[in-house]
Amino acid sequence: MAHPLLLALLILPGGVLVSSVWGVVRNYRAAQSVGLPIIFLPISLTNLLWMMLVRHVIPLLERVPFGSGYFTRFCYTGWEFKDKSRAHVEFGDAFITVTPGKNWVYLCNAEAVSDVLRRERQGEFERPVEMLAMLDVFGPNLSTVHGRDWQRQRKCTAASFNEHNNAIVWTESLHQARQMLNYWKSAGEAGVRTTAHDVRTLALDVLLSAGFGKSFSFTAAQSKTSPSGPLSYRDALALILENAVLIFAIGPRVLQRLYFVPGLGRLAQATVEFKQYMIDLIDQSKHESHVRDTQANLLTSLVRAAVQDKQLSQDEVLGNMFVFNFAGHDTTAITLAYTFMLLAVYPEVQEWLAAEINHVVKSDDIQQWDYDIFPNLPRTLAVLLETVRLYDPLLSLVKVSEHRAAILTIGDKEHTIPAGTRVLLNLNALHTHPRYWGNDGHDWRPSRWIKTVPGEGASAGGEELITPVKGSYLPWGEGLRACPGKKFAQVEHVAVMAAIFRDHCVMPVKEAGEDDAAARLRVLNVVNDSGMVLLLQMFHPEKAALQWKKRA
Numbered sequence: 001m002a003h004p005l006l007l008a009l010l011i012l013p014g015g016v017l018v019s020s021v022w023g024v025v026r027n028y029r030a031a032q033s034v035g036l037p038i039i040f041l042p043i044s045l046t047n048l049l050w051m052m053l054v055r056h057v058i059p060l061l062e063r064v065p066f067g068s069g070y071f072t073r074f075c076y077t078g079w080e081f082k083d084k085s086r087a088h089v090e091f092g093d094a095f096i097t098v099t100p101g102k103n104w105v106y107l108c109n110a111e112a113v114s115d116v117l118r119r120e121r122q123g124e125f126e127r128p129v130e131m132l133a134m135l136d137v138f139g140p141n142l143s144t145v146h147g148r149d150w151q152r153q154r155k156c157t158a159a160s161f162n163e164h165n166n167a168i169v170w171t172e173s174l175h176q177a178r179q180m181l182n183y184w185k186s187a188g189e190a191g192v193r194t195t196a197h198d199v200r201t202l203a204l205d206v207l208l209s210a211g212f213g214k215s216f217s218f219t220a221a222q223s224k225t226s227p228s229g230p231l232s233y234r235d236a237l238a239l240i241l242e243n244a245v246l247i248f249a250i251g252p253r254v255l256q257r258l259y260f261v262p263g264l265g266r267l268a269q270a271t272v273e274f275k276q277y278m279i280d281l282i283d284q285s286k287h288e289s290h291v292r293d294t295q296a297n298l299l300t301s302l303v304r305a306a307v308q309d310k311q312l313s314q315d316e317v318l319g320n321m322f323v324f325n326f327a328g329h330d331t332t333a334i335t336l337a338y339t340f341m342l343l344a345v346y347p348e349v350q351e352w353l354a355a356e357i358n359h360v361v362k363s364d365d366i367q368q369w370d371y372d373i374f375p376n377l378p379r380t381l382a383v384l385l386e387t388v389r390l391y392d393p394l395l396s397l398v399k400v401s402e403h404r405a406a407i408l409t410i411g412d413k414e415h416t417i418p419a420g421t422r423v424l425l426n427l428n429a430l431h432t433h434p435r436y437w438g439n440d441g442h443d444w445r446p447s448r449w450i451k452t453v454p455g456e457g458a459s460a461g462g463e464e465l466i467t468p469v470k471g472s473y474l475p476w477g478e479g480l481r482a483c484p485g486k487k488f489a490q491v492e493h494v495a496v497m498a499a500i501f502r503d504h505c506v507m508p509v510k511e512a513g514e515d516d517a518a519a520r521l522r523v524l525n526v527v528n529d530s531g532m533v534l535l536l537q538m539f540h541p542e543k544a545a546l547q548w549k550k551r552a
Contacts, residue, residue, distance in 0.1 A: 027098045030418045036105065037095040041075050044101030051077060055531070078532030080395045080426055084442055085433040088426065093410050096421075104422045105408070108429040110436065110471030112410045116399055116423060117471075117479035124406050125399035125423060127481065134248040135326070138275060139319030142484075143327065154484075156305035156312055157320060160298040161484050165210055166491045167371040168297075172209040173495035174366050176202045179218035181500050184548045191509035191545035196538065199336035200329070204238060206492055207328050211298040212281065212321075236274040241329055243267050245534045278321050282306070282314065298324055328485050331393045332492060334537050338391040339383060339493070341527045341538070342444055344506045344546050345520045349446055353379055354551065356463075357502045366499060377494055378465050382449035384493040385465070388475040389431045390444055391527075393535035397425040397477060427474055436472040509545035 024042070031038050043050050054076040062072050073079060074087075074097065085108065087095070093109035107113060116125045126146060135143045142153045180202050184192050192198070201218055208214040216234050231239065240247060247255060252271040259268040282303055302320055306312040312320075343350050356379040361369055400422050408415045408423070417423060432441040437448075450463050476483040483489075508519040526544040530536055 024098060024100050027100070027103045030421070031096045031098045031103050034096055034105070034415050034417060034421075035413075036415060037091045039070055039074060039091075039095060039097045041070070041097050041099045043075055044099040045075065045077050045104075046101060078395060078536065080428040081530060081532070081536055083429075085429040088429045088433060094408070094415070102420065102422050103418070104424055105417060106424050106426050106429075107408075107410075108426045108433055109410050110430065110469050112408065112471075113425050113430065113474070114471035114478070115409060116425065117477075117481075119406075120399065120480045124401050126402070128398055128400045128402070128422065135323055136319060137247060137252055138278070138322045139313075139315030139317070141316065141319035141323040143323050144319075152311055153316065153320065156309075157298065157301055157324070158484060160211070160301040161488060165297060166374075166487055168210045169206060169488055169491045170371040170374060170495045172206045172215075173202075173492045174369060174499045176205050176218050177496040177499035178366060181504060181548065183219060184546075185504075187547075189509070189547060191547040193542045193545045195340050195544075195546055196333075196337040196541035199340070200238070200241075200333040202496070203329050203333040203336065203492070204234065204241070207325060207332075208234060208237075210488070211324060211328070213297055213299060231270055231273050233274070233277040236270040236277065237325060239267060239270040240274055241326060244326060244330070247271065248534070275318065278318050279314075281321075282317055324485075327483075328488065330535055332489050334393045334535060335384065335387055335391070335489075336493065336496065337538065337541060338527060339387045339497070340506060340546065341523055341541070341544060342387065343383070343501075344508050344544075345524045345527070346444065347505070347507065349383070350501060350505050352447065353383060353497065354501050354505075356380060357498050361498060361502055369498070371491075374491060374494060377498065378463050379446070379450060380494045380497045381490060382446040382465060383497060384490060385449050385473075385475075386444055386446040389437075389473065390442070391530070391536060392427055392431065392475045393537070394475075395426075395428045395532065395536055397427065397474065399423045399425065425474070430472050430474065433472070436469050503551050504548055505551050506546050506548050509547050 024040070028038070028040070045051075058072050058076055073083065087106070088108040093112070094105055094107045097104045097106065107116070119125050129144075129146070133144060135141060140149070140153075142150065142157060145153060180198055183198070205216045205218055208216060214233065246267070250258075252268075252275075255264060255271060256268045259265045281299060299321070302312060302317045306314065306317050343353070356377060360373055360376045363369065401417065401419060404419050406417045406419075408417050430436065434441055449465050451466050453462055453464055471478070476486040476489075507516075508523045510516070510519040511522070514522070523544045523546075526540060527538060529540060530538050
């Protein structure tokens with residue numbers, strides 16, 4: 001008689017194969033009823049094992065004759081970045097991928113996308129719960145709850161996103177950017193290879209100041225922390241954010257049981273100490289007699305909701321403190337990293353940007369740069385808008401009508417989408433499709449956002465921003481689930497650009513045998529060597545050294 005373990009090892013792969021084949025057959029039948037072009041993928045993109053292996057497997061498959069085609073083109077998370085709008089130009093505004101797990105409708109039609117987002121208010125096309133559950137690291141939060149729970153939490157957090165807080169963001173961003181610039185200039189002609197890391201420091205310090213009332217020095221953060229001993233609030237959070245994928249995958253409780261594993265002990269300590277820091281901040285705010293009268297930041301808004309209004313539990317406060325740190329930090333830091341690299345590649349855009357900043361900002365004293373100049377910098381904001389158009393940290397928004405079929409109208413045709421089918425709003429395709437952005441939609445050209453107006457326009461220069469076709473540009477989402485930190489992010493990015501590029505410029509450090517054009521092309525290749533980790537980001541930003549100089 002065969003050994004039971006051996007028998008199980010023989011049966012298990014067969015069972016997986018049969019289950020996969022049956023899943024594909026079932027899903028293919030469902031897809032046929034939708035009436036959209038069908039692309040068959042033999043592996044589910046949400047398969048955890050495949051997600052871990054795919055970056056190593058795909059390059060190998062591309063080298064063999066049978067490895068090309070739809071499999072290597074579409075069968076990995078983040079293929080949308082490389083493909084841009086090509087698939088939708090080829091297959092149409094919508095197509096459906098059939099996998100052993102779920103069927104996925106990819107949508108690139110501005111009118112249909114706007115309709116999907118509008119209908120979320122009616123309980124249709126909501127966020128898939130299982131795809132967001134990993135964000136419940138410290139407790140339920142605005143990103144993971146639905147219905148009345150979402151409405152309650154949104155009301156409790158909305159008060160912190162106001163113009164008073166934006167003014168704090170503006171001032172802190174100017175202050176942090178100047179410190180970062182001085183640090184970069186100290187590297188001299190050798191340049192810095194730490195751009196992506198340094199902007200993480202800046203973004204974290206701005207977030208902690210405006211959101212939690214905690215001030216930190218950018219310069220002090222460059223010193224190495226001790227590999228042992230207690231972690232500060234800032235260092236604990238920084239360590240958690242740098243290892244978010246691992247924490248999401250295994251959870252903080254399991255991580256804490258693995259403290260003895262090399263490399264995990266310090267991270268486990270960070271999760272424990274950060275949670276305690278958050279609890280201490282909550283307790284401190286509870287006992288501040290002026291908490292009701294102070295201008296709200298995120299922390300005070302959450303504490304008021306929990307202590308005075310009895311609207312949030314402590315776990316919900318902790319969960320929202322973490323998720324706003326995560327969502328507000330990584331997206332901002334990634335976007336800043338892309339922007340600095342791209343400006344180094346395109347010196348003419350730097351000059352265009354600096355011309356506006358110098359036209360609007362007359363004083364050399366950065367302390368005199370009040371927040372009220374923000375609306376007068378449309379070019380500076382356009383640099384951000386163009387960067388997230390092409391390098392949006394979120395390549396897509398996923399919606400689902402979980403319990404009933406839904407009608408999706410594309411042009412003059414209606415398609416019945418079976419319950420449980422994932423509808424993916426393909427942001428990267430929308431942001432590059434020639435229908436909305438012209439034949440140069442794949443090019444980074446911030447000036448596309450600016451139009452000249454007669455007489456005195458929205459700014460002193462007679463320029464203002466264009467408004468894209470509704471539904472064609474959604475880096476901060478739209479409708480019910482639009483990002484509450486949109487203005488926060490815009491103010492921060494504009495302030496950082498103004499503080500740095502008014503008097504300074506950036507260029508790639510040339511390697512042996514390179515001229516200026518070759519160096520810029522190499523940096524552009526570093527920028528485009530990007531893909532999804534948890535968000536879209538450059539795989540090797542350290543390969544591009546950037547040098548900073550005073551503008552002549």
